[in-house]
Amino acid sequence: MRLPLLLLLSFLSLGASAAEDLNGIWKGTLTQGPGGCYPSYFLELQITVTGDRISGKAYDYYDKAHFVKMSFTGRYNAQTHRMVLIEDRVLEADIPGECQPCVKTYDLNYARNGALEELTGDWKGVYSDRHLICPPGKIKLQKAASSDFPVDVEQNDTLAGIQASLRLQPREKEVVKTVTVKSSQIKIELYDNAEIDHDTVTVFINNKILLYRQMLTDKPLTINFNAFPNLPYELVMYADNLGDIPPNTALMMITAGDQKFEVFLSSTETKSATVKFIYRP
Structure with missing residues (x-):
């Protein structure tokens, strides 16, 4: 029996994603073009995958005492190894007064070389309070064994309010x-x-x-x-x-x-x- 092409691609996608455990901590750097507060930041993504849905928290920081914490959602395409993440909310910010949090969209590609797993790609965004475009930049992350920040357990808004x-x-x-x-x-x-x-x-x-x-x-x-x-x-x-x-x-x-x-x-x-x-x- 011949399977429809879309169904076949779905099976292939599931098979590919089974070999790629994207859950976990990813750490590295985020660069920003001229006009940004700093030319380079550290970045940590805490990624949770549920089915084809991705959620989690992002920390971009110059040092561990000065950071912006964001929540994000996204999708991963196991056929192309491409991940798109969209930040939706500023959860916490402790940054210099002249800097502004930037709400970002990430366009990342997954690659594995032996034990080394990487996410690399581009980002763009808008400032959270002025809705002006942030100078975009590049991202390079590796999967890490530990976090530099607390790892949240997902909790719905009702329970968070309680x-x-x-x-x-x-x-x-x-x-x-x-x-x-x-x-x-x-x-x-x-x-x-x-x-x-x-x-x-x-x-x-x-x-x-x-x-x-x-x-x-x-x-x-x-x-x-x-x-x-x-x-x-x-x-x-x-x-x-x-x-x-x-x-x-x-x-x-x-x-x-x-x-x-x-x-x-x-x-x-x-x-x-x-x-x-x-x-x-």
Whole structure:
């Protein structure tokens, strides 16, 4: 049977992307033409890939104390090895008063030479407050094992708003298990551990709320997230109450590729059950 050309290209694209793990930290330099604040900056991209969608954070900086943090989204074409990223929001800026954040579009090409992985290409953009064109420039990045800045876990705007106004009582963290996974795609499912007794929990990963005041039942509370290589992740289950039968207990099912783990969690009004993760390709 002959496949339509578009469908065949889709299969080829998926096959090519399987060999290219773009998730992770990319670091290097960004140059800017005459008229920019500096002719050269350092640049770090924290890239998360979900299907054919890319999201993440960008830090361009002259030194680590003076930086602009942006969020971005984009797409990657596995056939052409081309990536287009579009910054959409200034999240944080600590730069000299005479400089202005530039909201950028990246046009990058992926290449691999042995263990070395690179993203190279061009960028252009507009100043965030004046909507004038920034002097464009070039980008050269390599995949890196560590970050120069905090790595965010993706959180939706609703949960971010809740967390900004929330004041929880600090509690001791009790590490129940440390899990090493071989896949960047991690699924966590939480069930009530025994009799359903109205336990509710708030769940953090790396201090970001991903579940807020959710009841544990025989149906899973599910969290999916992408882990970057060799970076630590910490899940904390904070007991909102102790249910009808103290303490607050849960069964956690972890799926990462073909790996599966079961972890039993128990949180109280003084301690929060904690599980640590690390992804080692």
